[in-house]
């Protein structure tokens with residue numbers, strides 16, 4: 647792992663909302679879950695409900711005890727930041 651992270655805005659996050667390019671934010675952390683898709687125990691359709699957005703509520707409704715930070719460590723992109731505080 648390089649350890650490099652990239653800050654992601656909601657509008658950037660929203661661009662990655664397909665099965666072949668899927669990003670998702672959970673508790674302020676953005677993940678590329680494209681390659682996790684086929685391993686998700688709840689299936690592809692369920693995981694895709696959170697595609698390209700902040701999926702924290704969906705995630706917590708189903709399994710808030712799941713340790714996503716360790717499971718998705720290699721899929722971590724970086725922190726989610728509001729569009730409004732993007733530096734010009």
Ligand code: HEM
Nearest residue numbers: 670679687688692693695696701704705708709712714717
């Ligand atoms: C099941 C992980 C996102 C819906 C599971 C399970 C794990 C998991 C480990 C099995 C839990 C168990 O058997 O106790 C993750 C990770 C996610 C994620 C790491 C983050 C990317 C989501 C999202 C949804 C979702 C966004 C949308 C609602 C479900 C459902 C099940 C499930 C419906 C099946 C529950 C059952 O049949 O008992 N997930 N999940 N998951 N997940 Fe996710």
